[in-house]
Amino acid sequence: MFAVLQLRKPSLKLLLSLLICGVLLAGFTGYLWAVKTVTIVDTGSHVKVRTLASTVEELLQEQKIALRPEDVVRPSLPASLKEGSTVTIARAVPVRVVEKGETKLFYVAEPTVMKVLNLANIVLNPLDEITHNLDVTEETNKYIKVTHIAKEKVEETTLLDFPVKREPDQFLAKGETAIVQDGEQGLVKETVMITYTDGEETKREVINREIIKEPKPKIIAYGIKEQKVVQASRDLQGRKSLLMEATAYTHTGNRTATGINPYRGVIAVDPKVIPLGTELYVEGYGYGEALDTGGAVKGNRIDLFFETKSEALNWGRRDVQVYILD
Secondary structure: OOOOOOOOOOOHHHHHHHHHHHHHHHHHHHHHHHOEEEEEEEOOEEEEEEEOOOEHHHHHHHOOOOOOOOOEEEOOOOOEOOOOOEEEEEOEEEEEEEEOOEEEEEEEEOOOHHHHHHHOOOOOOOOOEEEEOOOOOOOOOEEEEEEOEEEEEEEEEEEEOOOEEEEEEEEEEOOOEEEEEOOEOEEEEEEEEEEEEOOEEEEEEEEEEEEEEOOEOEEEEEEEEOOOOOOOOOOOOOOOEEEEEEEEEOOOOOOOOOOOOOOOOEEEOOOOOOOOOOEEEEOOOEEEEEEEOOOOOOOOEEEEEOOOHHHHHHHOOEEEEEEEOO
């Protein structure tokens, strides 16, 4: 006779218990699968955390990490996380930008010169100069100074002062002077390189110089002759003399017949009457020398040189005794 084993149907309570255990087991398994260890690097500090966050943004919200708009996060906020991920936060630091005397403040993460200049909308020219301390990592007071440099080449025409020359004159008494030649300014063309720093002229350099017109020197004669009071009755007694008509002239810009510039003491004569080079004494005028001729100076007539037109006009025309000293 065989024994018959009778199996009981599982109770509803048992089935429910088994179902709950399965759900809990699945949930625990899912948790174990979803939780991950990630590293957060924030301003040099490294922190490892266990998290269920699936994205970088969720992680930062979970860890209550606040960000500035200028901060840089790597990987980006929408990026997914996995076991062993590293999230790096580059914090924006203040950088002062100094340009043309004005200072502006910018917050920049991992600042470089070009990044800050682009943020400040500054365009550099080839000659501009930059100073900064962005390479010093421990420096907290970071800055960039921009100095704008520009050069301009211009041509300028300026006057040249005339030199003054003094020459001895044996026909002038000591202490007397006479203008032999009036001076005239010259002209010079200069090519100038002008340097501007932040819009202000800071340097001017002549790079080429060309004299267009040479200055004409002013020549002043000074007397070296010992003046004596001449009395015809004594000192000139016995000297040959001529009664002559004497007129006066002044500077015309031309040289004399002997090739010199005229000065007081130069007398124009008729060489047929008085040879050139003859030393003379003219009453009312003084010592002189026959060094010039003139178209109107004929016969017993002489023309006396004066430095100014007024002196010549004051002399006018008169008859004088002319003594031949040679």
